[in-house]
Amino acid sequence: MWTASARAKINLHLAVHARRPDGYHALTTVFQTIDLADTLTIVEHDGPFTLRCPGSDAPEDDSNLVWRAAWALASELGRPEPAGLLVTLDKQVPTQAGLGGGSADAMAALRLLGEIWAVPPDRELLTRVGGRLGSDVPFFAWGGTALGRGRGDELTPLPPLPRLACAILRPPFGVSTSDAYRWIAESRAGSPPVGAPFDPPARAGDWLERLAGCRNDFEAVVAARHPEIAEAVATLRAAGAGLAMMSGSGSAVFGLFADAGTASRAMAPLAGRPGWRGWLSATSGA
Ligand code: C5P
Numbered sequence: 001m002w003t004a005s006a007r008a009k010i011n012l013h014l015a016v017h018a019r020r021p022d023g024y025h026a027l028t029t030v031f032q033t034i035d036l037a038d039t040l041t042i043v044e045h046d047g048p049f050t051l052r053c054p055g056s057d058a059p060e061d062d063s064n065l066v067w068r069a070a071w072a073l074a075s076e077l078g079r080p081e082p083a084g085l086l087v088t089l090d091k092q093v094p095t096q097a098g099l100g101g102g103s104a105d106a107m108a109a110l111r112l113l114g115e116i117w118a119v120p121p122d123r124e125l126l127t128r129v130g131g132r133l134g135s136d137v138p139f140f141a142w143g144g145t146a147l148g149r150g151r152g153d154e155l156t157p158l159p160p161l162p163r164l165a166c167a168i169l170r171p172p173f174g175v176s177t178s179d180a181y182r183w184i185a186e187s188r189a190g191s192p193p194v195g196a197p198f199d200p201p202a203r204a205g206d207w208l209e210r211l212a213g214c215r216n217d218f219e220a221v222v223a224a225r226h227p228e229i230a231e232a233v234a235t236l237r238a239a240g241a242g243l244a245m246m247s248g249s250g251s252a253v254f255g256l257f258a259d260a261g262t263a264s265r266a267m268a269p270l271a272g273r274p275g276w277r278g279w280l281s282a283t284s285g286a
Pocket of ligand 1: 023024025026027133134135136150151152177178181
């Protein structure tokens with residue numbers, strides 16, 4: 001039996017620049033691993049490649065990134081199509097939330113299958129195959145705190161953010177990433193994007209002062225359609241969050257706090273609303 005934890009991410013900063021000729025948008029983003037994680041388990045069995053996601057509505061076919069990861073790695077290695085493996089995905093990370101749950105699962109699958117197929121661990125291979133599965137997948141070959149450029153797949157490690165408590169709120173609705181990019185494009189109507197450039201800290205100790213310069217360009221366009229987003233950000237900020245922001249293209253909102261008690265109290269009023277959910281997590285290293 002092989003097992004791996006697939007930790008989610010938040011974006012501490014997410015600037016969306018112009019659309020590129022290939023249709024993707026150029027980004028400057030800061031990815032940060034958090035403790036909230038799915039768990040992937042693989043056992044050998046007598047039968048075709050099988051994916052199970054018990055207790056979740058995640059797909060169990062080739063529309064799941066775990067399934068696509070298996071096929072992409074087999075093809076990269078010149079192996080026959082995957083068979084004889086039963087993969088169980090225990091989903092804890094909410095979907096359509098901007099927390100990269102599906103991308104983290106895909107990278108965990110690449111790592112485990114690499115182990116099973118006796119491929120030496122190789123970040124370059126994981127990044128390359130991961131990039132074919134989605135723009136966020138390569139980050140999970142790094143983890144910790146990293147700057148993403150290009151379509152989010154060109155990564156540079158950054159000094160680690162100190163460990164902080166992280167309150168996560170997921171409203172009753174999700175956001176599709178391609179919708180969110182379309183909303184950004186519509187809001188800009190061809191005019192060039194504006195905003196101060198991100199200046200990464202040189203040392204871990206500089207992070208806390210740099211959080212003030214962080215922003216997420218998706219937040220305004222998603223909040224324009226879902227005012228609950230702005231309300232959740234304002235609630236976490238008023239409770240003393242060092243940074244409160246929507247993650248990725250939403251719909252989850254996170255707040256970073258020095259201690260877990262404050263984080264927990266900050267999210268309680270919204271987490272208790274019908275359809276909302278809250279998680280107390282923490283930022284973590286690679
Ligand atoms: O790469 P991924 O499959 O996660 O992207 C989903 C969609 O989000 C893309 O089809 C594209 O419309 C949009 N996207 C983008 N620019 C990026 C990443 C994603 O426009 N940097």
